[in-house]
Amino acid sequence: MSSEYDLSTATWHKSSYSGGSGGNCLEVSDDHPGIVPVRDSKDPDGPALAFRAPAWEAFIEGIKSRSL
Numbered sequence: 395m396s397s398e399y400d401l402s403t404a405t406w407h408k409s410s411y412s413g414g415s416g417g418n419c420l421e422v423s424d425d426h427p428g429i430v431p432v433r434d435s436k437d438p439d440g441p442a443l444a445f446r447a448p449a450w451e452a453f454i455e456g457i458k459s460r461s462l
Contacts, residue, residue: 399444
């Protein structure tokens with residue numbers, strides 16, 4: 395798998411839990427099969443990380459299974 399992806403046309407989404415106060419938010423894109431690009435919403439022109447989809451899904455399931 396390449397270490398670089400063209401994210402210039404990506405559509406980014408914030409979690410519904412982010413609220414509207416700014417803060418520490420991540421955005422993800424679901425435009426790229428097999429990977430999940432993630433970026434800092436405060437720095438949309440900055441770098442993004444690309445996770446393999448199964449790894450991202452495991453991360454999200456791990457978060458959901460924790461009682462906060």
